[in-house]
Each structure stands twice: as C-alpha cells, then as structure tokens.
Amino acid sequence: MKLKPHGYFLVNFVTSFVEGEMSRHEFDMDYSGYVIEHFSGFRKEHPRLASRFADTIDFAYDLGEHKSDDALRASMADALDDFFGNRQDCDIF
Numbered sequence: 001m002k003l004k005p006h007g008y009f010l011v012n013f014v015t016s017f018v019e020g021e022m023s024r025h026e027f028d029m030d031y032s033g034y035v036i037e038h039f040s041g042f043r044k045e046h047p048r049l050a051s052r053f054a055d056t057i058d059f060a061y062d063l064g065e066h067k068s069d070d071a072l073r074a075s076m077a078d079a080l081d082d083f084f085g086n087r088q089d090c091d092i093f
Contacts, residue, residue, distance in 0.1 A: 006041035007049055010034060011083070014057055018077045024069040031061060056082040 003011060013034055017027040035058065043050040060079035064072040081087040 003049070004042075004045040006038040006045055007053070010038050010042060010053065011057075011080070014076055014080060018073055018080060020073070024072060052083055056080075 013030070016022055017024075039050065039053075042053065057076065057079045060075045061072075064075050067075065078087065
C-alpha cells in the first residue's frame with residue numbers, strides 16, 4: 001500500500017512513537033493537532049484508508065488516555081498492525 005503525503009505523515013508519526021523515537025508527552029502534545037491538520041487531506045487522498053485509520057489508530061489513541069506509557073505504546077503498535085492488516089491472532093493472553 002502506498003500512502004500519499006497526509007496519510008504517510010500520520011502513519012509515520014504514530015510509528016515514530018511506537019518505535020520509541022518520541023516520549024508519550026511529545027506524542028500527546030502533537031497527536032490531536034496533527035490529526036486535525038492532516039486527516040481531511042488523508043480522507044481526500046484515500047477515503048477508505050482514512051476510515052481505517054479512524055477505526056484502528058485513532059480509536060486506540062482515544063482509549064489510551066489513562067493507560068501507562070508502555071501500555072499505550074503497545075496499543076498503538078497493535079492498532080498499526082490492524083491498520084496494515086498484519087494482526088493474525090488476538091493477543092489478550
């Protein structure tokens with residue numbers, strides 16, 4: 001899947017957090033602003049992928065408000081896997 005500029009920016013930003021390239025504080029400070037800035041462009045670039053982003057990555061972020069830093073990082077990693085269709089089994093155990 002080839003993402004265009006807005007989608008690429010958002011997914012790359014989340015990936016940077018998941019890979020430990022930024023702190024939770026930095027991620028929280030920028031996430032909502034970047035979604036506001038780039039999501040409408042992403043929706044124009046690729047409507048179905050933008051919806052998938054909202055249903056996986058953005059949903060995981062919304063649920064992660066009270067999670068620890070590591071738990072949010074793990075949730076966001078799972079959401080990225082879901083976004084790309086890479087999750088094969090449930091890892092609740």
